[in-house]
Amino acid sequence: MTVPTVKLNSGYDIPQLGFGVFLVPPAEAEKAVSEALEVGYRHIDTAAIYKNEEGVGAAIAASGIPRDELFITTKLWNDRQAGDEPNAAIAESLEKLGLDYVDLYLTHWPAPKNDNYSHAWQKMIEVRDQGLTRSIGVSNHLPEHLDRIVAETGVTPAVDQVELHPAYQQADVRAWGDANGMKIESWGPLGQGKYPLFENPAVVAAAEAHGVSPAQAVIRWHLQRGTIVFPKSTRIERMRENFDVFGFELTAAEVDAITAIDPGDGSGRVGTHPNDLN
Secondary structure, three states, X not given: OOOOEEEOOOXXXXXXXXXXXXXXXXXXXXXXXXXXXHHOOOEEEOOHHHOOHHHXXXXXXXXXXXXXXXXXXXXXOHHHOOOOHHHHHHHHHHHHHXXXXXXXXXXXXXXXXXXXXXXXXXXXXXXXXXXXXXXXXXXXOOHHHHHHHHHHHOOOOOEEEEEOEOOEOOHHHHHHHHHHOOEEEEEOOOHHHOOOHHHOHHHHHHHHHHOOOHHHHHHHHHHHOOOEEOOOOOOHHHHHHHHOOOOOOOOXXXXXXXXXXXXXXXXXXXXXXXXXXX
């Protein structure tokens, strides 16, 4: 199975479907990532704060898969944004991952009360220029944060990884990305089980029409709307199911019906507001 790719503004391609390891315990990470690679995933998304980079690295090393066939993302945590900490942080992540470079390095949150996110973005540019990452981006940044970092550095992030699922679609961030050549990655793409997404009539109807699960229908919705998505699971059956989303296509009406789930008032958010995590 060949996963479609998306061209980033850095010139590199990113697999549109990946495997996330948020909340995968460190002791389970190697097994989970090894199974994901066995299923066919080649895009792995981790972060320093997840404390499982070593497990991800061990799975990569054991896989025998050529490095240029993998796309690895990790992230800079909030308390490493000041001074030269971003340089030290990427060095530590690379050591844990057992890699010479990552494909994508993200600032994890803007943490605006600390007011270091613009400085951190300048340091991310240095990390990229040193060859320690091929592309740089951000996570959980709102248009106000994006406007500032671009104004102060002239460099637009390759991606913004944000909470995005049918009940909370961040239209303003998507619009900013469309206008500025920045791609959107969805975290919590299935709503993290925090609301009855799989019982929604639009999702159920789409799933039944194509003989797939509600989760597959929602992942397909993400893909057809152009977002980069990486559902997380530690169960190999679910990994296989989440990966098996290329044998069908939702109709325009089905996509629109799922898109209409978002009330548009922000009430569908299930995670933390970016201005509240510092």
